[in-house]
Amino acid sequence: MTRPPTRVENAALLVLGGLGYGALLFVWFSLPAYLQPVIDDLGLTGTQAGVLAGAVPLTYIPLGLASGLLVDRLGARVGVGLGIALAGLGQLTRSFAPEFPSMLALTLLLGVGATGLTFGLPKLASELYPADRVGRAASVYLVGSYVGSATVFAFGRPVIGPALGGWRPLFLYSGIATLAVAAVWAIAAWYVPAGVHETEVDGDLTLASLVDDVRAVLSHRDLRLLVLLGTMYLFVLHGIQGWLVTILETRGVSADLAGTIASTLVVGQVVGVLTIPALAERFGRRRATLVACAVLACFGVVGLLAEPAAVLLLVAPVVAIGLGMGGLSPLIRAVPVELEGIGAKLTGTAVGVVFAVGEIGGFLGPVVIGALPEETAGLQRRRHRPTRRRVRPLRARSTTAPPTTQTTTNRNAPTVPTRWSS
Numbered sequence: 001m002t003r004p005p006t007r008v009e010n011a012a013l014l015v016l017g018g019l020g021y022g023a024l025l026f027v028w029f030s031l032p033a034y035l036q037p038v039i040d041d042l043g044l045t046g047t048q049a050g051v052l053a054g055a056v057p058l059t060y061i062p063l064g065l066a067s068g069l070l071v072d073r074l075g076a077r078v079g080v081g082l083g084i085a086l087a088g089l090g091q092l093t094r095s096f097a098p099e100f101p102s103m104l105a106l107t108l109l110l111g112v113g114a115t116g117l118t119f120g121l122p123k124l125a126s127e128l129y130p131a132d133r134v135g136r137a138a139s140v141y142l143v144g145s146y147v148g149s150a151t152v153f154a155f156g157r158p159v160i161g162p163a164l165g166g167w168r169p170l171f172l173y174s175g176i177a178t179l180a181v182a183a184v185w186a187i188a189a190w191y192v193p194a195g196v197h198e199t200e201v202d203g204d205l206t207l208a209s210l211v212d213d214v215r216a217v218l219s220h221r222d223l224r225l226l227v228l229l230g231t232m233y234l235f236v237l238h239g240i241q242g243w244l245v246t247i248l249e250t251r252g253v254s255a256d257l258a259g260t261i262a263s264t265l266v267v268g269q270v271v272g273v274l275t276i277p278a279l280a281e282r283f284g285r286r287r288a289t290l291v292a293c294a295v296l297a298c299f300g301v302v303g304l305l306a307e308p309a310a311v312l313l314l315v316a317p318v319v320a321i322g323l324g325m326g327g328l329s330p331l332i333r334a335v336p337v338e339l340e341g342i343g344a345k346l347t348g349t350a351v352g353v354v355f356a357v358g359e360i361g362g363f364l365g366p367v368v369i370g371a372l373p374e375e376t377a378g379l380q381r382r383r384h385r386p387t388r389r390r391v392r393p394l395r396a397r398s399t400t401a402p403p404t405t406q407t408t409t410n411r412n413a414p415t416v417p418t419r420w421s422s
Contacts, residue, residue, distance in 0.1 A: 004193065005128070005192050005193050009192045009193075010128045010129070010192075012188070012192070013124070013128065013188055013189070013192050014124070014125065014128060014137060014140050014141060015140065015141075015144070016184065016185055016188050017080055017117075017120075017121050017124055017141050017144075017185075018140055018141035018142075018143060018144025018145070019144055019181060020080060020083070020084040020117060020144075020181050020182070020185055021117055021121060021141050021142070021144045021145040021148065022144040022145055022146075022147050022148030022151075023084065023087070023088070023148060023174075023177065023178040023181045024083070024084065024087045024113070024114055024117050024145070024148065024178070025145045025146070025148035025149040025152070026148040026149070026151055026152045026156070026174055026178075027087055027088070027090070027091035027110065027171075027174050027175060027178055028056055028087070028110065028114065028149075029148075029149045029152050029153065029241060030091070030152050030156055030167070030170060030171060030174060031052060031053065031094075031107065032053055032241060032242045032243070032244075032245060032246075033152050033153050033156050033157040033245060033259065033262075034156075034157060034161065034167040034170070035049060035052075035053065035242075035243075035245065035246050036245075036246055036249055036255075037166070037167050038052075038103075038167060041167075042097075042098075042099060042100055042103065044100055046370045046371065047367070047370055047371045048100050049246075049370050050242075050243075050366050050367040050368070050369060050370020050371055051104065051366075051367060051370070052100075052103060052104060052107060053238075053242035053243065053366035053367075053370065054238060054242065054362065054363040054364070054365065054366035054367045055104055055107040055108055055111060055363075056107060056108075056110060056111035056114055057111070057234060057238050057359040057362030057363045057365075057366075058108070058111065058359070058362075058363040059108050059111030059112055059114070059115060059359075060111070060114075060115055060118075060355045060356055060358075060359030060362065061356060061357075061359050061360055061363065062356075063111075063112060063115050063356075064115060064119075064352045064353070064355045064356025064357075064359060065214065065349070065352045065353055065356045066352075067079070067112075067115035067116060067119055067348075067352055068115075068119045068348040068349045068350070068351060068352020068353065068355075068356075069213060069214075069348070069349050069352065070348075071116065071119045071120050071123055071348035071352070072123070072213065072346060072347070072348040072349050076120045076121070076123040076124035076127060076348070077120075077124065077189040078120075078189075079116040079117075079119060079120030079123070079348070080116060080117055080120035080121060080124060080185065080189075081116075081182060081185050081186050081189060082113070082116050083113045083114065083115065083116025083117035083118075083120060084113065084116075084117065084178060084179075084181055084182035084185055085113065085179060085182040086109060086110070086112050086113025086116070087110050087113035087114060087117070087178055088113075088175050088176070088177075088178030088179035088180075088181070088182055089109065089113075089175065089179065090106050090107065090108075090109035090110030090111075090112075090113060090175070091110060091171055091174055091175035091178060092171070092172060092175025092176060092178075092179070093106045093109075093175070094106045094107065094110070094171050094175070095168045095169070095170075095171035095172035095175065096168075115352075115355075118351070118355060119348045119351050119352050119355070120348070121138075121141050122134075122138060122333045122334075122336075122337070122347055122348070122351050123347045123348045123351075125137035125138055125141070126337045126347050134334045134337045134338075135277045135281060135330050135331065135334035136277065136278065136281075138277075138329075138330040138333045138334050139273050139274055139277060139278075139330050142269075142273045142326075142329055142330055142333075143270055143273060143274065146266045146269045146270045146273070146326075147266075147270075149241070149266050150263045150266035150267070150270075153245065153259045153260075153262040153263045153266070154259055154260060154263035156170060156174075156259075157245070157255060157256075157259045158255060158256040158259050158260075213346060213349050214349065214353075216342075216346060217342065217346060217349050217350050217353050218353065220339060220342065220350075222335075222339055223336065223339065223342065223350055223353065223354070226332060226335055226336070226354055227353065227354050227357045227358060229290060229294065229328070229332065230332055230354045230355065230357070230358030230361075231357060231358040231360060231361040232294060232361060233294070233297075233325065233328045233329075233332065233358065233361075234355070234358045234359055234361045234362030234365070235361030235362060235364060235365040236297055236298075236301060236321065236325065236365065237325050237362070237365070238361075238362040238363070238365045238366055239365025239366055239368070239369050240265065240301070240304075240321055240365075241262075241265070242365070242366035242369070243366060243369045243370065244258075244261075244262045244265065244318070245258045245259060245262045247304075247369075248261060248262070248311070248314075251307065251311070253311055257311070261311070261312070261314055261315060261318060262318070264315050264318050264319050264322065265318050265319070265321060265322045265325075266322065267319065267322060268318065268319040268320065268321065268322020268323045268325075268326060269322040269323075269325055269326035269329070270322075270326065271322070271323060271326060272293070272322060272323040272324065272325065272326020272327040272329075273326040273327070273329055273330055274326075276289060276293065276323070276326065276327030276331075277289075277327065277330045277331055277334070280327075280331065286331065286335075289327065289331065290327075290328065290331055292327075293323075293324040293325075293327035293328045293331075294324060294328065295324075296320055296323055296324035296327075297320070297321050297323075297324025297325055297328070298324075299317070299320055300317040300318065300319075300320030300321035300322075300323075300324065301317070301321060302317075303316065303317025303320065304317050304318070304321075332354065333351060336350035336351055336354070
């Protein structure tokens with residue numbers, strides 16, 4: 001009989017999973033952190049840049065459910081390990097991408113790896129700890145992810161990238177480092193025995209068994225409500241993370257200061273993930289907490305529309321968004337474990353459903369933000385173009401014929417200047 005893992009081994013494996021999640025977030029958001037230089041080097045339009053920024057969430061839409069099912073069948077440790085490895089490979093090869101199609105394809109490969117981590121880590125936590133502690137366990141690996149995204153914005157763009165020589169060397173070496181993390185994970189996952197709450201891996205991949213799992217998850221009323229909340233959460237999160245630095249730079253903020261302001265989003269997330277779930281569990285107000293976090297994040301998004309005289313005042317709405325998103329993140333991942341009929345056995349499938357549907361919002365967030373300036377500019381050009389066409393004939397006619405006092409019947413014609421009517 002295999003010995004159960006010790007508390008230290010459980011904690012070490014969970015922390016190592018958080019390190020892998022942090023590596024994923026670093027390579028994921030290295031593109032948003034360097035979005036403007038990538039746009040310049042590859043000659044991207046705003047829409048293409050938005051598609052790249054939303055490409056990783058896009059992979060969750062067709063692959064989320066399938067990835068969750070595979071994690072439930074193959075085990076959390078296999079899913080996490082493959083996820084880290086694919087993320088590292090995608091990041092390494094992105095450093096050689098010469099144009100938009102290849103950059104998009106390799107970013108999608110990185111996104112495939114991201115699904116393994118997103119669905120594997122909640123299942124890993126449910127295998128290592130009882131259901132009432134899964135929320136706090138989720139906070140551990142989520143903190144690792146926030147450290148990764150904060151590092152790339154605070155140090156990757158202003159410090160590490162310039163020291164290495166630009167965005168391509170940053171992508172190359174961060175991809176190699178992520179592959180090294182995958183190798184360490186493989187060793188640790190082989191060494192640490194199965195958790196005491198780990199269910200027996202079901203190797204049955206028949207269509208009937210998969211359909212049964214999907215039916216059990218989709219028929220759950222509470223989980224359908226969680227999908228709706230997850231869609232809003234991912235729309236705001238990926239839209240803000242993907243474009244915040246670039247938006248600040250277009251307002252005239254330096255790259256260093258823009259990265260610093262963006263990193264405060266992660267500070268808010270860390271505070272939210274460490275405090276809000278614990279308070280919700282202590283007072284037994286989980287549903288009210290979910291609503292409050294969503295409202296707080298919405299207020300923060302509205303606050304970003306302001307352009308204060310002191311740009312550092314934008315830290316307040318950015319932190320508010322971080323607090324709201326930080327509170328939502330572990331609760332969304334922990335709730336399926338406690339639902340009757342879901343539990344640890346179907347956690348991967350349940351989280352897969354939430355993200356497969358919710359990442360529609362995660363993809364649309366960056367794309368909408370990237371496309372709006374182009375559409376707005378096009379609308380302004382279309383509004384002004386007819387006016388120029390009507391004015392030119394008046395000017396041309398005035399140089400070849402004497403002025404007339406007849407009034408025109410065209411109500412839409414512009415008022416003729418005094419010098420042409422005298």
